[in-house]
Amino acid sequence: xxxxxxxxxEPVLIPDIKNLHTIEVYEKNGGYNALxxxxxxxxxxxxxxxxxxxxxxxxxxxxxxxxxxxGLKWSFMPxxxxxxxxxxxxxxxxxxxxxxDRKIFEYNPHAFIEGALIAAYAMExxxxxxxxxxxxxxxxxxxxxxxxxxxxxxxxxxxxFGSPFSVDFYVHSGAGAYICGEETSMxxxxxxxxxxxxxxxxFPAQKGLxxxxxxxxxxxxxxxxxxxxxxxxxxxxNVGAATHPxxxxxxxxxxxxxxxxxxxxxxxxxxxxxHDVAGGMRNGKKLKAVIPGGSSTPVLxxxxxxxxxxxxxxxxxVGSMLGTAGMVVMDEDTxxxxxxxxxAHFYHHESCGQCTPCREGTGWxxxxxxxxxxxxxxxxxxxxxxxxxTQMEGxxxxxxxxxxxxxxxxxxxxxxxxxxxxxxKSVHALV
Amino acid sequence: MDYKFTKExxxxxxxxxxxxxxxxxxxxxxxxxxxxxxGHVEPEVQKLVADTLGLPEAHVHGVASFYTQYYxxxxxxxxxxxxxxxxxxxxxxxxxxHYLEEKLGIKKGETTKDGVFTLNxxxxxxxxxxxxxxQITNDTYVNHLTKEKVDTLIESLKEDKVPEYEKIEMPLRxxx
Numbered sequence: 001x002x003x004x005x006x007x008x009x010e011p012v013l014i015p016d017i018k019n020l021h022t023i024e025v026y027e028k029n030g031g032y033n034a035l036x037x038x039x040x041x042x043x044x045x046x047x048x049x050x051x052x053x054x055x056x057x058x059x060x061x062x063x064x065x066x067x068x069x070x071g072l073k074w075s076f077m078p079x080x081x082x083x084x085x086x087x088x089x090x091x092x093x094x095x096x097x098x099x100x101d102r103k104i105f106e107y108n109p110h111a112f113i114e115g116a117l118i119a120a121y122a123m124e125x126x127x128x129x130x131x132x133x134x135x136x137x138x139x140x141x142x143x144x145x146x147x148x149x150x151x152x153x154x155x156x157x158x159x160x161f162g163s164p165f166s167v168d169f170y171v172h173s174g175a176g177a178y179i180c181g182e183e184t185s186m187x188x189x190x191x192x193x194x195x196x197x198x199x200x201x202x203f204p205a206q207k208g209l210x211x212x213x214x215x216x217x218x219x220x221x222x223x224x225x226x227x228x229x230x231x232x233x234x235x236x237x238n239v240g241a242a243t244h245p246x247x248x249x250x251x252x253x254x255x256x257x258x259x260x261x262x263x264x265x266x267x268x269x270x271x272x273x274x275h276d277v278a279g280g281m282r283n284g285k286k287l288k289a290v291i292p293g294g295s296s297t298p299v300l301x302x303x304x305x306x307x308x309x310x311x312x313x314x315x316x317x318v319g320s321m322l323g324t325a326g327m328v329v330m331d332e333d334t335x336x337x338x339x340x341x342x343x344a345h346f347y348h349h350e351s352c353g354q355c356t357p358c359r360e361g362t363g364w365x366x367x368x369x370x371x372x373x374x375x376x377x378x379x380x381x382x383x384x385x386x387x388x389x390t391q392m393e394g395x396x397x398x399x400x401x402x403x404x405x406x407x408x409x410x411x412x413x414x415x416x417x418x419x420x421x422x423x424x425k426s427v428h429a430l431v
Numbered sequence: 432m433d434y435k436f437t438k439e440x441x442x443x444x445x446x447x448x449x450x451x452x453x454x455x456x457x458x459x460x461x462x463x464x465x466x467x468x469x470g471h472v473e474p475e476v477q478k479l480v481a482d483t484l485g486l487p488e489a490h491v492h493g494v495a496s497f498y499t500q501y502y503x504x505x506x507x508x509x510x511x512x513x514x515x516x517x518x519x520x521x522x523x524x525x526x527x528x529h530y531l532e533e534k535l536g537i538k539k540g541e542t543t544k545d546g547v548f549t550l551n552x553x554x555x556x557x558x559x560x561x562x563x564x565x566q567i568t569n570d571t572y573v574n575h576l577t578k579e580k581v582d583t584l585i586e587s588l589k590e591d592k593v594p595e596y597e598k599i600e601m602p603l604r605x606x607x
Contacts, residue, residue: 014601084452096517096555107601134463134500135556137570138596170450175459176500178554192455193490194497210452253518253559260560260602295517295555326559328518342520346554352497 006272009239011263012227013220013247014107021142023149026110032155034229035114038121039163051122055225058233061244063100064090064181064218065294065323067312070225076205077213080124086214087120088190088204089130089222091139092174092181095294095403096346098326100249101219103261105132105139108223109146113169115225116217117155120167123215127168130219131186134175143171178350182398183216185352196354197398220249241267241311244322250310252278254329255285266322267309270300274329285331289415293323295343296403298410299336319410336415337422340407341369347404358401361392365408377423382412434479440464444483454484458494462501466569471502499553500569507542507549509588512566515552518559527563527576528552534585547589561599571596 019025026032038045045051056071077085089112093101104112116128130147132140147169150156158166172190174180180189184198187209208214224246228236237245248266250273253259257279264277270290274280281287287302292310298320300308308314312322330339348362368385371377389405396402412419436444443464447457461480466472472480472495481491495501502510511531515524528550532538535548542549558564561574573584574597584594 016601093557094555097559098555099557099559102557103601106598133557134498134569135566138572168450172456173460173463174500175463175498177498189459190456192451192458192494194493251560253562254521258602259518259562260599262602291517328521328559330521334521339517339520342515342517346516349554 006240006265006268009247009263009265011247012231013111013223013249014103014261014263020108021106021110021146023110023146023153026108027153030230031110032114032153034226035117035121035155036161038118038229039161039165048122048124051118051229054233055119055122055228058224058228058236059245060221060224060228060236061246061312062218063220063224063248063324065095065296067244067322070217070221073205073217074119074123074215076203077123077215078206084127084210084212085123085125086209086212087116087123087125087128088183088186088209088214088216089116089128089219090181090183090186090216091130091132091136091143091219092178092186093136093219094133094178094181094350095296095324095326096343097253097291097294097328098251098324099253100251100261100324100326102136102139103249104219104223105136105142109143110150111226112219112223113146113150114155115222116169117160117167118225118229119215119217119222121165125167125215127170129170129172129190129209131172131174131180131190133180134173137173140171140173147171177352178346179352179398179400182400185398186216187214194352196352197400199397240265241309241313243313244311248310248325250277251324251326252329253327255282255331255334256280256329257282267311267314270305270308270310270327273310273327278329281329281331283331285333287329288332288334289330289336291328291330291407292320292325294326295328295346296406297321297323298406299414301414304414336411336418337369337373340411341366341373343407343411344369344404347400351400351404355396355401357392357395358404361388361401362404364388365404369408372419372422375422375424379420379423381423382416382419385412432475434465434469434476436465436468436479436483440468441483454486455490457484458486458491459498462491462495466501471505473504506568508547509593510549510551510568512551512553512556512569513539514554514556514558514562514564514566516555519555519562519564522562523576524563527565527578527581530578530581534581548585567593573597574599 060070061067156169179185180195185195189195204214250262304318344366348366351362353359389409392401392405477491481488513528539552563576564574
C-alpha cells in the first residue's frame with residue numbers, strides 16, 4: 001500500500017456503526033463469527049496452532065508500544081499441563097499522549113472481547129483478566145457490562161459454541177499508577193500487591209500470574225486479532241506499511257484543530273496526520289515539534305518530518321519510535337524547556353522506587369530541569385543531564401528509567417540552542 | 432470512628448473472591464469498595480479491609496499507599512483532579528489549575544474550609560485529545576475546560592449536581 005492510500009481506508013476497529021458497543025448490534029454485524037469459526041470450523045482451524053500461526057503471519061506488532069509480533073509472543077507459551085493459564089489484557093493506558101484503548105472500551109468492546117477469547121483458545125488459557133486503569137471508571141463499567149452480556153449469550157463461560165473450550169473473563173481495576181502498564185508490574189497489581197516490576201527472566205510465559213504461564217497483550221492488539229481471523233492475515237499485511245502492518249488507532253493531541261483518535265493504516269505520513277487528518281495547526285501557527293508515540297518516544301523537530309511515516313522503520317531513520325501512536329503536536333510558541341521539565345516531573349512522580357538509578361535519577365532530572373526552567377541553570381547542567389541519562393538507561397528492572405531518559409537526551413540534543421538560551425551565560429565562579 | 436461494611440459491601444467482596452485463585456488480589460477492589468463507602472481509606476479503614484479479608488494490615492497499608500487514587504486521608508466532598516501533564520500542559524492545564532486555586536481560595540493539594548472541594552494537580556488521565564480536563568472524585572471526566580466551563584461546574588457542584596458522562600464522538604474524516 002502506498003502512503004497515499006490511507007485516504008480511502010474504511011475503519012474496521014471503530015467503524016461508523018451506531019450502537020456497535022451493544023452485543024446485539026455487534027452480532028448483527030458479524031460479531032462473534034470469528035470466535036465461532038476458530039472453535040467449530042475444524043477444516044479451517046484444525047488446532048490451536050493454526051490460529052497462532054495465522055496471527056503470527058499477520059505480524060500484528062504490539063500496539064502497547066513495544067511493537068512485538070503478537071502471534072510470536074503467543075507461541076512462547078509452554079505446552080498446557082492441565083493447570084491454570086492466564087491472559088492479562090493491558091488496558092492501563094497511562095503514557096502521556098495516549099488515549100486510544102478507551103475508544104475500544106466505549107465503541108467496540110466486543111471486538112476486543114472476541115479477540116481476547118480467540119487468544120485464550122489459541123493458548124489454552126483458562127482465565128482472562130482485563131486490567132483497566134482506575135481513572136477509567138466509566139470504561140470499567142462499560143467493560144463490565146459488555147463482559148456480562150457476552151457471558152449471558154454464552155460467548156464466555158463453559159463449553160463455548162458447544163466446543164470443549166471454557167474460559168472466564170474478569171475486569172480488574174487499577175488505582176492510579178503509571179507503572180502498572182509495565183507488564184510484570186501489572187501482574188503484581190493483579191495479584192493484589194504494590195506494582196513493583198519483576199526481574200526477567202523468568203518471563204511471564206513461563207512464570208506469570210501466581211507462577212503460572214501468562215501472556216500479556218494490549219487491548220488494541222487483541223481487537224486486531226478479531227479482524228485477522230475474520231479477514232485473514234493477508235488482508236492485515238496489506239494494510240499500511242509492509243514491516244509494521246495493519247490499522248492503527250492514532251491519538252492526536254496538542255496544538256491541532258481537530259485532536260482525537262483516528263483509525264487509519266500504519267505508515268501515514270506524520271505531516272498528513274497533522275495537516276490533513278487533524279485539521280492542521282491551531283490558530284494558523286507553525287509546527288515546531290512532534291512527539292510521535294507517547295511521552296517516552298524521542299521528540300522530532302518539524303524539519304525532520306519530511307517524508308517520515310508512522311511506522312517503526314521510518315521513524316527509526318530520524319531517531320524516534322512509533323510507541324503507542326499517541327502523537328503530541330507542538331506549535332512554534334511551545335517552550336521546550338517547560339515541556340521537558342513537565343515530562344521529567346511525570347516520570348519522577350511515577351517511578352516505583354525499586355531501583356536506585358531510576359528512583360534517584362528521575363528526581364535529579366526533574367530538579368536540574370527545574371533549575372534551568374527557572375533561569376538558574378548553567379550550560380554544564382545540560383551535559384550533566386545527558387550524562388545522567390546514560391547512567392539510568394538499561395540499569396534498572398523495567399524500562400521506566402529508559403522512558404524517562406530518552407526524552408531528556410533527545411529534547412536537549414534536538415533543541416540545544418533553546419536550552420542554552422535559558423542557562424546563565426556567566427562561567428560558574430567558585431566562590 | 433467505628434467503620435463497618437454494609438451487608439451489600441460484604442456480599443460484593445465475597446463475590447469478588449471467586450474471581451481469583453487466592454485472597455490477596457481482592458485487596459485492590461476491596462479498598463475501592465471501602466473508599467466508595469467511607470470516602471477515604473484512612474488507616475482505620477485499611478484495618479477494616481485487612482480484617483475483612485484476613486490479610487495483614489501491613490499488606491493493605493502497603494497497597495493503599497502505593498496507588499494514588501486511594502485517599503489516605505479525608506478529602507473534600509468533591510475532589511477536583513486537574514491534569515497538567517504534557518497535552519494538557521500544552522493546551523492550558525496550568526491556567527485551569529491556577530484559575531481554580533484563585534476561585535476556590537486554596538492551593539493545589541488543599542481542601543476548602545467548608546470541606547466541599549479538594550484541588551489536586553494530577554498526572555496524565557488519558558484524555559489528551561480533549562485537553563485541558565479534570566476528573567471529579569475518581570469518576571466523571573470534564574473535558575475541553577475553559578474558565579466559563581469551570582465557573583458553571585463549580586456552581587453546579589455547589590448544588591450537588593455532578594455533570595454526566597461526556598460522550599465524545601469519534602471524529603469522522605469523511606465529514607471534513
